[in-house]
Amino acid sequence: MDTESPNNNWCRKEPQPKKMAIIPVGYTPNTLSHEQLNATRCALINSIMEKSSNNTRDKFRKCTYKQGYLEIACVDKDTTKWLQDAIAAIKPWEGASLEAVEASQIPKQALYIGYFPDSIERSDGSILRLVQNQNENFCTEWWRVVNRTTVLKTVDEASMKLITSQHNQLNYVFGKA
Template sequence: MSYKDAAYSTKLGIIPPDYPTTIWSTERLTAIQHAILEAIRKNQTGAAKPKFNSCTFRPGYLVISCGCDDTANWLKEAVPKLKPWKDAQLKIVHEADIPRPQIFVGHFPELDSTSNEDIISLLDGQNEGLNTNDWRVLNRVRKGTVVEITIAIDPISAEVIKTSNNWLNYGFGKTQLRPKSEGPIDPPKVTEKNSEPSRNRALRKREL
């Protein structure tokens, strides 16, 4: 392989036609991989000899790095014809054209638990239209009595959040999730638990 071939890389995404409304499971992504390999096996007399640099699972879709122009062209022609499961419909696009997760930042007051998983579970359980299974926590910082987390959020959930002016139900009050590009976010709204003076909480614990 020449240096030129080694340095070449065109990344193509294989996505559902209505992505991100539909996202594929890991099982379906694996089935697509198998279908591509089977298409190569049946291409023994074809002019193209597909060469790949990598194949990566992303949340709901597949990204393949092609090793040459012939490979990219072969994949663009082959993928729409694949049937890795009954009635499968596959769309192939350049990776740069795939809708990206959006980055949001939120402040979450102390409740019974402030683990990342429990925070997101509460958001899912108290708000409609969120696809929290597709979210990914990128960063977590403790700031006094609140936790600031940075989250990569799928495009559909991002639109739902924006329609509520970035305020979401959380615990016994509300909190904000705002795009990181908008700068600092407002402090969380005060709830009864959070507004109780620490001295009174200590007294109540001793009384119990």
């Protein structure tokens, strides 16, 4: 049976999209805020609209807000190349310097939710300094406090393993968190 005939096109599978991550140049520990993710997405849409009509047609399948970066699924190599070039050229806010890399290159992160006593009045930096100074082998430079009510922390993979080995508890102020 000829699977290449025009009548059999309906059963062809579309290639898997390539997931690209839009990140600040150098990425870790720099992550993008929700406002920066929105600005980047809008700037990309404007770039697509401003293209001349005789250029290649960019094909995307998804744009997802991840923790600190934007993930965009590109259907083909031309779209991936266009995205890399467009991201390097846009400036969605003053001082923006962005790049598009394969999403598989982004370090794995975890989101931890916990109650940290005496933290409501403290700055994010103070909370992270307390965790850093009261626990061995933690590098909180790459951590981020996400919410101030119950402290949500985005942590790197190495810290994730350490936290797990300590039964998901950290020394904090005069007890455990």
